[in-house]
Amino acid sequence: MFEKLMATAVLPASDLVRARNYWREVLGHEPIASDEGGDLYDFGGTIVMVYESQFAGTAKNTALNLVTDNLDRDMTALRTHGVTFHDYDMPGLKTVDGVAEIAGSRGAWFSDSEGNIIAIGELSPEMRDVVMRGRSAAAGG
8 A cells, every 4th residue: 555655745825926935035945846726846855735725824733844954054044034933832842042842852833924834843863863764664775
């Protein structure tokens, strides 16, 4: 089952032109394909479909997770493009200057132009090893 399968992320946009500009100007990506259904982006090897929907930005959960090797570098770059990171203070999750530390990993959250919540994180060495083993096994290596 699922031998020839690819998963993609899907993000709604209430204004596709505004979302396209955000992806270009803030995230530095052009669509790899576009049609009346929306745009496809290759983002770190994952295909992200951005499509028009009246329900954009209504989810209060993380819609897309980005994993980086240097959270501080990438947060600085995003801030230079006007990104503001969310601050949280709740049981199990407290951010300081937009960053939460959870079991040796570090993460931050921001909203795109459509109100979708995007996480960016730097994995702990242990979690990075788990992910890399999983990717290797999935690739048959």
